[in-house]
Amino acid sequence: EIVLTQFPGTLSLSPGDRATLSCRANGTVSGTYVAWYQLKPGQGPRLLIYGASRRATGVPDKFSGSGSGTDFALTISRLEPEDFALYFCHQYGSPPWTFGQGTEVEFK
Amino acid sequence: QVQLVQSGAEVKKPGASVKVSCKASGYTFANYVIHWVRRAPGQRPEWMGWISAGNGNTKYSQKFQGRVTLTRDTSATTAYMELSSLISEDTAVYYCARMGVAADYWGQGTPVTVSS
Numbered sequence A: 001e002i003v004l005t006q007f008p009g010t011l012s013l014s015p016g017d018r019a020t021l022s023c024r025a026n027g028t029v030s031g032t033y034v035a036w037y038q039l040k041p042g043q044g045p046r047l048l049i050y051g052a053s054r055r056a057t058g059v060p061d062k063f064s065g066s067g068s069g070t071d072f073a074l075t076i077s078r079l080e081p082e083d084f085a086l087y088f089c090h091q092y093g094s095p096p097w098t099f100g101q102g103t104e105v106e107f108k
Numbered sequence B: 001q002v003q004l005v006q007s008g009a010e011v012k013k014p015g016a017s018v019k020v021s022c023k024a025s026g027y028t029f030a031n032y033v034i035h036w037v038r039r040a041p042g043q044r045p046e047w048m049g050w051i052s053a054g055n056g057n058t059k060y061s062q063k064f065q066g067r068v069t070l071t072r073d074t075s076a077t078t079a080y081m082e083l084s085s086l087i088s089e090d091t092a093v094y095y096c097a098r099m100g101v102a103a104d105y106w107g108q109g110t111p112v113t114v115s116s
Helices: none
Strands: A004-007 A010-013 A019-025 A034-039 A046-050 A063-068 A071-076 A086-091 A103-107 B003-006 B010-012 B018-025 B033-039 B046-052 B058-060 B068-073 B078-083 B092-099 B103-106 B110-114
Touching: A004 A086, A010 A019, A019 A034, A019 A086, A019 A103, A034 A063, A046 A063, A046 B103, A071 A086, B003 B092, B003 B103, B010 B018, B018 B092, B018 B110, B033 B068, B046 B068, B058 B068, B078 B092
Parallel strands: A010 A103, B010 B110
Antiparallel strands: A004 A019, A019 A071, A034 A046, A034 A086, A063 A071, A086 A103, B003 B018, B018 B078, B033 B046, B033 B092, B046 B058, B068 B078, B092 B103, B092 B110
16 A cells, blocks of 8 residues: 655744645556545545646646655745645555645745 | 535434435436545545446445445436444545546535444
8 A cells, every 4th residue: 555644744934935745655656546535624635736746627727736656745936815725645556545644834 | 517515414322323315416416426525624635435326336445334324316317425333433434436537526514423
């Protein structure tokens, strides 16, 4: 099973800042099948990035994904108030699906 | 627009079963697979299994094999997840998700609390 480790656990930032979230796998993720999700209380996860670097439909270009193999990243270029949330990475290339433990982006 | 709407919160006693529904709309239900994922408080999400809405084929996580049953009703465009022999550690929010380019649309989540 692929184990995903996200870091940092918490990012304390201000609106306008750039956020870089990391996700490391303990084995090569097949086909760069890595996705990133945003999760807010009371809502289902929102797909931001799939295939490591492809933006999902309707996702603004302030969100970008990168990486391959075992190391992946999500960057939010300029934080806006609605971006303060919990973010998960997810690999869907090697069964079973697995998820990272999350990075909380909080107000500094 | 694509929507997955789940049934409401549940409170169950240990040993009981729970059945969560996921009503799909805005797309051709039979053309996609539905996955089920849960997230216990403060924990990372866990994948439970998937069901093909078209032919009903299923695949379960080994962790839940024997306790989880995924079904669907194509006429109602609804998928179901039933988890049996509940224990306190099954307290979590349960999500359904459509598999498109990735798990692209998710339900709002159904909180399930297991408590005596």
